[in-house]
Amino acid sequence: MSQTQESWPLYEVFVRARRGLNHVHVGSIHAADDEMALRHARDVFTRRNEGVSIWAVRSDLIAASSPGEKDAFFAPSGDKVYRHPTFYQIPDTVPHM
C-alpha cells in the first residue's frame, strides 16, 4: 500500500475566520497539488462558515524555530525589560499615559 504509492505531500492550513483577522493555523491535510490542497482544506476545515480565506502551505517549506535549542533562540528579548512600557516610572499625577 504505502510501498506502491507515492504519498501526497503534507500541507499546513491557515484560515482567516473573518475580515479584519489574521489567518490562523488550523491543522494539516494531504494533497497532490496546491489546488487540491485548497479544496481539501475547504472540505475539512470550513464546513460551517469558519472562514473567508484559506492559505495552504507545503509543510516542508516552512522554516521553524527549534524549541530544544540550548542557546535559547528567544534570549535576545529576554533581558530587554526596557522594551516594555511598564519599565518606565511615571508620576501617578500624569494623565493619559
Added chain:
Amino acid sequence: MTQTETLAHEPRTFEQLIAAGERIEPRDAMPDAYRATLIRQIAQHAHSEIIGMQPEGDWLTRAPSLRRKAVLLAKVQDEAGHGLYLYCAAETLGADRADLTANLIEGRQKYSSIFNYPTLSYADVGVIGWLVDGAAICNQVPLCRSSYGPYGRAMIRVCKEESFHQRQGYELLVTMMAGTREQQEMVQDAVNRWWWPALMMFGPPDTDSPNTAQSMAWGIKRHTNDELRQRFVDMSVPQAHALGVTLPDPDLCWDERRGSHDFGQPDWSELARVIKGDGPCNAERLARRRAAHENGAWVREAATAFAARQRQAVVA
C-alpha cells in the same frame, strides 16, 4: 516585566511542563512511551471516526425524507472530517498517514468496539446520535484539555460538531416517539440494543484498566473510565425519561446518598470478544474500509500523475 516572563525563555523539561499543566507541542522533547501511547490513542480514535461512518452510512440511501438525508449526509461527512483532524494530530508525532491506514486495514490498530454493531432500523440512526455520540462527548470533552496540544485542539473542533450530532439524533427520536405505536417500538428496540454497548464505550472497569494511572499522570486522560461512565448514565436517565423510553437495566436506580444513579455492569466478556474481532460486524467493517481504499487507488494515482505533469509544464 515579571520574573516568570524572563524565565519563559529557558527551555523547560517535559516533566516541568506537565507539572505546570502546560501543553506539550510537536517538536518538544518527550518520553518515547508518551509519544507511543499518544500515537496509539489518537490513531485508534481517528480509525473510530472513519469506521464510524459505516453504521449510519448504511441508511443514507434509505433516509425517510430529504431533510433527514441531508442531515445524515452532513453527519457522516463530519465523521470523515473528525478522522482527518485526528490523523493530522497523529502525524505531528511522527506517524505516517499511509502507515496508519494500513494499520487499520490490516488489523494492527483498533477502533471503538461500538461500530461493530449493526444498524437495523432508522431508529438506530437516532439512538446512535443520542447515546453513542452522547457517550463520545462525555469521553471527548475532557480530552480538549489533553496535555498534547494538537490532540486537544483537534478535540475542540470535534466537540463543537458532536453537539449537532447528538441533537439531530435526539430530535429524530422525539419525532418517532410522537408517531405510531410501531415507530415507538422501533425506538425502544434500538435503545435496548445500544444501551449496553454504549456503556462499554468507556472501556473496562477501573480495576481492569492498567494504563489509566500513567495516562492520567501524563495528562493524556483526565478522568477514569468508571467516572465517565457514571457521568454518562446520570446524563442519560433524564433524557430517556423525557423521551419516554426505558433503559434496559433492572438495577438502574437513583442513589440519594451518592447523588448519582446505581446501574448494572455490561457483559465485559462481550466487550473482550468484540475487541478481539468477534463482534457482529467486525469483518464487514474492515472489508468495506479495505475495498474503499483499494477502489480509490486509481483516483490517488491519477491525481499524483496530474500533479507531476502540471509541475513539468511549469518547468518547461
